[in-house]
Amino acid sequence: MAKWNEDNAQDKNFVLIPRHFSTGAVSLFASGSDGQSVINETLLANADVVISVFRARFGTPTPRAKSGTAEEIKGTLDSGRRLHIFFSAEPVDRNHDPKQLAAVQKFQRGMTEGLWQEFDSPTAFGDLVSRALIADVRHFADSLPARTAPTALEPSLPPVNLQIGVHGTACDVPDADDLLESWITVETKKEREALAERSTTPSSIADYSIQSVLGGRKPDPIKQDQFDQRVRSWEQRVRADWPERMNYLAGSAFDALSFSILNAADSSVKNLRVDLIFEAAAGVAVVSKFKPDEMFPPLFPRKKDFDPFTVDYSQLRAINSPATWENEDGNLVVTIELDLVRSHTPWKGGEDQVVLILRDPTLSEVPVRWRATAESFDGVIGGEMTVQVSSTSGRDLLSKVLK
Numbered sequence: 304m305a306k307w308n309e310d311n312a313q314d315k316n317f318v319l320i321p322r323h324f325s326t327g328a329v330s331l332f333a334s335g336s337d338g339q340s341v342i343n344e345t346l347l348a349n350a351d352v353v354i355s356v357f358r359a360r361f362g363t364p365t366p367r368a369k370s371g372t373a374e375e376i377k378g379t380l381d382s383g384r385r386l387h388i389f390f391s392a393e394p395v396d397r398n399h400d401p402k403q404l405a406a407v408q409k410f411q412r413g414m415t416e417g418l419w420q421e422f423d424s425p426t427a428f429g430d431l432v433s434r435a436l437i438a439d440v441r442h443f444a445d446s447l448p449a450r451t452a453p454t455a456l457e458p459s460l461p462p463v464n465l466q467i468g469v470h471g472t473a474c475d476v477p478d479a480d481d482l483l484e485s486w487i488t489v490e491t492k493k494e495r496e497a498l499a500e501r502s503t504t505p506s507s508i509a510d511y512s513i514q515s516v517l518g519g520r521k522p523d524p525i526k527q528d529q530f531d532q533r534v535r536s537w538e539q540r541v542r543a544d545w546p547e548r549m550n551y552l553a554g555s556a557f558d559a560l561s562f563s564i565l566n567a568a569d570s571s572v573k574n575l576r577v578d579l580i581f582e583a584a585a586g587v588a589v590v591s592k593f594k595p596d597e598m599f600p601p602l603f604p605r606k607k608d609f610d611p612f613t614v615d616y617s618q619l620r621a622i623n624s625p626a627t628w629e630n631e632d633g634n635l636v637v638t639i640e641l642d643l644v645r646s647h648t649p650w651k652g653g654e655d656q657v658v659l660i661l662r663d664p665t666l667s668e669v670p671v672r673w674r675a676t677a678e679s680f681d682g683v684i685g686g687e688m689t690v691q692v693s694s695t696s697g698r699d700l701l702s703k704v705l706k
Contacts, residue, residue: 347378353385471659472558473691490602553700575675578675579636579671581669581690586635625641
């Protein structure tokens with residue numbers, strides 16, 4: 304509901320206040336009343352719109368109806384208020400009550416007046432509710448008397464005409480799991496062959512071989528059961544870290560996003576801040592130098608020579624860059640702050656900052672919302688756009704960074 308208000312309240316001049324019995328009902332004891340009648344009095348009587356949702360439970364009977372929800376539906380219909388009914392088509396929990404589910408299905412079959420709708424995912428449910436609320440607001444707006452524009456008390460501010468651009472695509476690697484399995488197979492096969500070779504080599508030579516593999520130490524010759532345990536532990540770590548390693552590969556090989564802002568108005572904009580929200584997507588840092596061991600950790604890591612003067616520049620970000628980013632609530636949020644945007648003078652930047660990673664593989668494009676504030680105008684302005692998705696092979700990304 305908060306997102307709906309953020310996207311619609313200013314344009315439609317309506318704010319929706321969600322209320323639910325778990326948080327909005329008032330504890331009240333009175334002779335001749337029951338829990339449902341208290342809910343009816345404290346919540347239902349003051350509602351403009353009622354949304355009823357059925358999953359696998361029909362509810363508890365009341366003195367007046369077969370369940371509290373059924374009573375609320377009847378009361379809403381009798382009062383002539385707006386009512387929306389939704390039924391879940393998602394898989395039910397294995398511990399559900401069959402009688403409750405049967406009661407829901409029977410009630411659904413009996414709903415022959417009006418239109419109810421089904422949903423099969425939280426996203427689909429959110430879309431249905433959003434469309435219903437837009438229809439409700441339109442209904443209420445049409446019933447209100449026309450309003451005249453207020454008389455201006457002072458000269459209006461110069462017009463604002465911001466054109467926000469996002470350049471680039473979102474990275475999707477469908478064969479990421481195949482690449483993982485290939486790497487595990489190749490690495491374990493190589494080390495098993497090396498182990499078999501060492502087992503047929505005289506001990507002094509075997510010790511030397513193990514010493515070179517493990518990096519300078521002279522350990523006891525590794526046994527087969529120790530080797531198998533090491534493989535299991537290594538494989539578990541590799542699988543757990545694989546999403547981050549694929550992000551590292553994308554940050555090394557995929558093109559970063561860039562951004563542009565054009566002020567098409569005839570006046571400058573001061574202290575502009577633009578926030579771009581890339582939904583169902585994440586950002587990863589651009590990596591300037593790819594290190595194979597960071598992507599594919601060896602089963603037997605080799606010892607690295609210590610160099611106190613070595614500095615890792617692979618993921619450093621520009622200082623005082625106008626564009627910054629972070630991953631927040633499952634979305635990538637990019638913030639651009641500019642002291643001055645002159646009229647008809649485009650700003651471009653953000654290159655080598657962030658690579659966009661697709662989080663929802665069912666999407667062919669990433670929805671982007673933007674909002675802007677500035678010293679030069681009151682309130683918030685905003686808009687929407689999309690970024691296309693580029694599906695690429697993990698092997699193609701590897702070829703690019705290993706050239």
